[in-house]
Amino acid sequence: EAGVAQSPRYKIIEKRQSVAFWCNPISGHATLYWYQQILGQGPKLLIQFQNNGVVDDSQLPKDRFSAERLKGVDSTLKIQPAKLEDSAVYLCASSLGGGDSGNTIYFGEGSWLTVV
């Protein structure tokens, strides 16, 4: 079974530049998440989609971060303009969604962002 795919794997940008990350979830998974993982910390939820609708974006810094999931499959996460503190791994994850059997979250390999 194919896992969660993410690209690019690594990105180095200067502060105030923009960057976009792409994610393709496991086929059939209705729920898609973007997490931010800063070195030494656990993943922190940025946004959760159910199909193509936003379920939770309360922790997304909306002045600089945006995300979309058109057609309820692939998703992109954009940062513009980037700040030094945005240096982190951006993990995309997916789950079947809903119900007791659909909670297991499967993570992608992550997109490592360094802002200099």
Added chain:
Amino acid sequence: GENVEQHPSTLSVQEGDSAVIKCTYSDSASNYFPWYKQELGKRPQLIIDIRSNVGEKKDQRIAVTLNKTAKHFSLHITETQPEDSAVYFCAASIAHAGKSTFGDGTTLTVKP
């Protein structure tokens, strides 16, 4: 919202010893508690999970216990091996909401 605290942040054991990692959560509505293992530079991967209607679950050398009253759950690894060295994350979630809150991780080092 949910708050998950995980202890210890680092744990070093000798090969063959047991390791225990503990987590507490704040939201009594949480009913699903997964544990993830993350090796350096790799994705977090689910190793075991427990639902609130169960007090303990075992899978070979790993086990998880849950105390709903005290709102804490623990990961137990017996007969540790060097390949168990990784960062372990606990999480708490409400099953139907599909949203998990993660602890800050425990770096486990198993010394040969």
